[in-house]
Amino acid sequence: MLVTQFKETGKALFTRSLVSSHSGNMSVRLGEGRMMITRRGSQLGALRDQDLITTGIEFDDDQTPLASVELPVHRAILKATGAGAVVHAHPPHAIALSMTETEIVSEQAELYELGKIPVLGWNQDVRPGCLGEVIAEGLKTQNIVLLYGHGTFAIGKDLEEAYKHTAGLEEACQVIWLVKTLRKAK
Helix, strand or coil, X not given: CHHHHHHHHHHXXXXXXXXXXXXXXXXXXXXXXXXXXXECCCCHHHCCHHHEEEEECCCCCCCHHHECCCHHHHXXXXXXXXXXXXXXXXXXXXXXXXXXXXXXXXXXXXXXXXXXXXXXXXXXXXXXXXXXXXXXXXXXXXXXXXXXXXXEEEEECCHHHHHHHHHHHXXXXXXXXXXXXXXXXX
């Protein structure tokens, strides 16, 4: 069941162009201080059973080196929040707007629940696996945050809910992008 959720969510992220061939990662809290996370460099759109790594939330083991490079961020999020799952994606419109906006505000009625999404990492060294504490702090009050020039981190009770926040934010960013383009064309 859990493996199926990873595969379905990974495929959905890829087919919606929220990740590219080998980008993005996902994790789920397992209990007993353990987590499952996608393998470093795996294809989310074509996940295999061996692409799912079980390791500790607060400790390393022999599986840790195989985990996604974003493992430190996933760990920080799972430690700081009650999230059951984390999805990290690279939605293109959201990333583009993260380089010009300090927050994303959707005026779409269907996406009103997103609220104001903060863009974190301005004037900071944004690299994969870094800023875990900053991201985790942002996710204490939001279901999704956007990292300057990098992508989104979303949380949920499960992967489907975290995916929903990711897809919703990208949809909002696409509409914002279109509105800005139309306003410039006038």
